[in-house]
Amino acid sequence: MNPDQQPLRTSRTPRAVQIVAAARDLLEERGRDELTMRALAERLGIRAPSLYKHFRNKEAVEAALVEDALADMGTALHTALAGASPTDRVPVLLAAYRRHALAHPALYRLATTGPLPRAALPERLEEWAGSPFFLATEDPHLAQALWSYAHGMVVLELDDRFPGGSDLDLTWQAGARAFTEP
């Protein structure tokens, strides 16, 4: 477990890079339901079956998006913690998590909902992306609990599940306080 060094990335052909970029744009612009093989191909100026020359199936395209999402989130969290004083780590981490997730909502949902395509991901990427929670809490179980809290907040906020008029800033603060040693 070496959380300081960023893990390897899956290698992609130049065309595959273009496809993933187009898929990401399409996902964020139109939502997950409209990320179809035909719409993706159209955005690239080709027909849907041609995509299968570059990716085995749609799941493989999504796995590439998940990989990018994990890498981006990991970078955001590690960067945020690097500039935080030891007593501020939990609120700083939570703020970075929330900001990053809400800035790329559809990609966040794609990467964190449903089963993780672990077989298609680089070796230690998942662990590295989550390690900031351990760095902030210094306890493995509390780290998982804090991560669950952050994920639950984001996902409920994205789905508009909180009662209307809720001041979510205060709710995030209440959670941060609960997870900070008194």
Next chain:
Amino acid sequence: MNPDQQPLRTSRTPRAVQIVAAARDLLEERGRDELTMRALAERLGIRAPSLYKHFRNKEAVEAALVEDALADMGTALHTALAGASPTDRVPVLLAAYRRHALAHPALYRLATTGPLPRAALPERLEEWAGSPFFLATEDPHLAQALWSYAHGMVVLELDDRFPGGSDLDLTWQAGARAFTEP
């Protein structure tokens, strides 16, 4: 806001009750992807278009399932809290939440993921189902934070997102401790 009295339920014809029951069985047995109008009809011995004599579309069938899921979860949580001493409320509530969600995983996911079909739900059902979190914390923001934590834990556990070998009992305990006044 009267959390003690269970809210009204949507009225259903006898045939609609049968359809929802079949949909629930199908959902839990085969998963969300296989809950299709054709498969649901087949289980009832009819053809898919006939379902539209009873529900406007698939979304309406799912809304009925969501209503049942919320009512069941609300009952489970209120019942659990009724038998808890004031100091035990948070861990008792979390245990009941986890147990109930994991006992009906597909229904839980259907009811808590994506936008809530509020227009199709009885008036105060959503609020009533969530009120145990307020009863356990006596603070609205802490209640929302605790609910987010519980939802995050359940959803990550259902999706097998925690590292292999994690002792989730300990993680639940760590979270319960964080949300309990010291």
Next chain:
DNA sequence: TCACGCGGCTAACAGCGTTAGCCATCTCTC
């Protein structure tokens, strides 16, 4: 020069939600 592979293409299939239109049966009213 020629083979070969890369990366396009069209046609097509099965499965999805959904609609249109038809028809048997049951019940209520006169």
Next chain:
DNA sequence: GAGAGATGGCTAACGCTGTTAGCCGCGTGA
């Protein structure tokens, strides 16, 4: 008892989805 209308089935079909089979033009290396 007779007719009317609602109820709840049905088939056929449409447009969408992911995906496969099979074809072909072009660029590159031997």
